[in-house]
Amino acid sequence: AQSxxxxxxxxxxxxxxxxELRCNYSYGATPYLFWYVQSPGQGLQLLLKYFSGDTLVQxxxxxxxxxxxxxxxFNLRKPSVHWSDAAEYFCAVGAYxxxxxxxxxxxxxxxxxx
Amino acid sequence: EAGVTQxxxxxxxxxxxxxxLRCDPISGHDNLYWYRRVMGKEIKFLLHFVKESKQxxxxxxxxxxxxxxxxxxxxxxxxxxxxxxxxxxxFCASSxxxxxEQFFGPGTRLTVL
Numbered sequence: 001a002q003s004x005x006x007x008x009x010x011x012x013x014x015x016x017x018x019x020e021l022r023c024n025y026s027y028g029a030t031p032y033l034f035w036y037v038q039s040p041g042q043g044l045q046l047l048l049k050y051f052s053g054d055t056l057v058q059x060x061x062x063x064x065x066x067x068x069x070x071x072x073x074f075n076l077r078k079p080s081v082h083w084s085d086a087a088e089y090f091c092a093v094g095a096y097x098x099x100x101x102x103x104x105x106x107x108x109x110x111x112x113x114x
Numbered sequence: 115e116a117g118v119t120q121x122x123x124x125x126x127x128x129x130x131x132x133x134x135l136r137c138d139p140i141s142g143h144d145n146l147y148w149y150r151r152v153m154g155k156e157i158k159f160l161l162h163f164v165k166e167s168k169q170x171x172x173x174x175x176x177x178x179x180x181x182x183x184x185x186x187x188x189x190x191x192x193x194x195x196x197x198x199x200x201x202x203x204x205f206c207a208s209s210x211x212x213x214x215e216q217f218f219g220p221g222t223r224l225t226v227l
Contacts, residue, residue: 004156032214043118043220044157044205090157094214099145101159101170102207102216 002027004091006105014113015083021076021108023091033074034092034102035065044090050074061085086112116140118219120206126225132194135222139188139208145169146189147209147216148181152202160204163189164211196226 005024013019025031035047048059055067065076074091088109094102119138127133139146148160160179161171165186174181178197183189193200203223207216 036218041220044207044218046215046217049215094216099162099164099209099212099214101147101162101173102149102214103159104149104157106156 002093002103004093004103004105006089006091006108008108009106010109010111012111012113013081016080019076019078019081019085019110021089021091021110023074023076023105024072025074025091025093026072027093027103029095032094033065033067034094035059035063035074035076036090036092036104037061037087038090038107039087047076047089081110081112083112083114086110118206118208118217120204120219120222122222123220124223124225126227127196128227129198130195132192133196133224135191135193135204135206135224137189137191137206137219139206140217142210143208143217144186144211145209145213145216146183147207148189148191149205149207150202151205151221152199157205160191193224196224198226200224201226 003026033050036044047063050057050067088107090107091105092102121136146163149157151157159173162169163183166183180192203221205221207218209216
């Protein structure tokens with residue numbers, strides 16, 4: 001079955017600290033992996049995506065993610081968080097071969113401690 | 115370039131009433147998707163249009179939900195009659211033909227009392 005698991009429901013980090021949000025997926029075909037962010041009152045914004053090539057991908061707002069095929073993981077990282085990073089983050093997977101539905105994880109809510 | 119827009123942003127209705135949500139995709143995007151997030155749960159796929167045709171409606175929960183995309187432009191999602199469990203945020207997304215990168219709208223928060 002196709003699924004995405006985000007094991008951390010809520011994470012709190014101090015401003016300036018590093019961040020890693022975990023994501024594991026299960027997908028039968030070649031996956032197209034995404035991280036989206038939803039800030040309060042906003043829609044879903046694409047942070048970054050990965051299909052092939054360098055397994056470390058850079059996104060917007062200073063975020064990066066690393067694809068590890070052997071672990072079926074696509075963890076999101078940021079070296080130093082800012083108060084404006086407080087939001088909910090969603091890992092997602094879709095099929096590269098066609099425009100089709102995206103399967104989302106349940107999300108991780110990030111709080112920033114001043 | 116305008117992004118995906120959704121109307122209304124919020125809707126509060128009583129159980130048994132009808133509500134219609136609207137989505138305007140990015141101009142030129144043939145693919146249009148509806149998703150829903152029920153409180154505390156993951157965002158789940160509802161259906162996918164390619165132009166005016168339903169490509170995949172496997173996520174539609176039941177026949178109280180009716181989606182249309184007349185003319186292949188904007189789409190509507192009607193819930194009739196609404197039930198309490200329909201409360202949540204309904205997202206619309208669009209993408210170009212054969213492209214998987216989906217652009218999401220701000221969502222419509224539906225509350226059924």
